[in-house]
Amino acid sequence: MDNISCNRMWSRLLLEAAAIPHFPARRIRQKNISICVAKRKGLLIIHVHKAKETKMNLKEISAFTTGLLDAPQNRVAREAALSDDLVGLKMFDFVEIGAVRADDGYFARCRAPEIVGPQFMLPGDWLAEAKSVLSIFFKFTERVMKSSAALPAWPSNEWLHARIEGQMFINWAMDALAGKLTQGGYPSLAPSSDRRFLSAQKKPGVKAFSNSSFTSNWSERHVAFICGLGTFGLSKGLITKAGMSGRFGSLVSALDLPPTGREYSEVYEYCIMCGKCAKNCPPQAISLEKGKNHSLCAEFLDRTAAKHAPRYGCGKCQVNVPCQNGIPGRKKIPLAADQHT
Ligand code: SF4
Ligand code: SF4
16 A cells, blocks of 8 residues: 555545544554554544564565465366366476565666666656565476476366466566565565556557567566576566566565576576577477577567467466476576475
């Protein structure tokens, strides 16, 4: 809740409490302050409680986020399942976290038209008291990746679920972590869940957007790069130590966390330019010579949406490639992959 909506709610609450003879006790929360308003024998009683600050470190944040992987939200619910055998499908089974200072100079560089564009909002624009930014990589389960690799032309049902219900899980998980940090006295928010988040397909003549056909005012992949999680690949996905096959969430927080560091200096450092993602791409949107054509990719995604509405997805450039499960040519990090989920 922002300051303006909180103040409005606070004033409305007081007016209601004054006007209603038997006003039931009500509580509103903002950041780490909780205000309770009650009425006893015609008198208004106002209780202000400040939560004790709990400073989580990265290890605790990692343990909390890993714990969320066991939540039912990380499994396909019966009502949503595309077939009976997909009920309970686990979508992600591993997380990796990177952190960086909110004033890291790379954020401002994202405003360049050739990177994300001038519409990119800095961490301090999202949250005035921002001290750190966290990026979390959620790795798809083996079952999701295998099902996709087995169908070269169209998305598998497992992949469609991981793309759509999986994104819902990530939104829920990032909000849960933001809530936990905020409750501990460190306001935090997930930009992609914030009402100011803008994500749109570029329309001809819209100058606010960069050269890409698709843009937004916060980019999970660029933020992950800045947070040290990995570098870009030819397909424009991000190659992490656990590979490319998964999705990202991020948080801006008032919690001052030590940066996890970037173990690279080049934007495409982890990509071996093998061209396997180009070979896998159904509409041939990727080439070694020209990189990725975002419009061709977006058009193909539209075709998958027409075929699989309300879901869509592709990601053939993330499976059956040398960067699927790690940095090509480097030792893979052990994953807690559950082969049977
Ligand atoms: S498949 Fe090869 S070329 Fe494509 S992103 Fe991965 S490492 Fe780079
Ligand atoms: S998501 Fe599909 S269409 Fe888009 S680049 Fe990757 S393989 Fe090609």
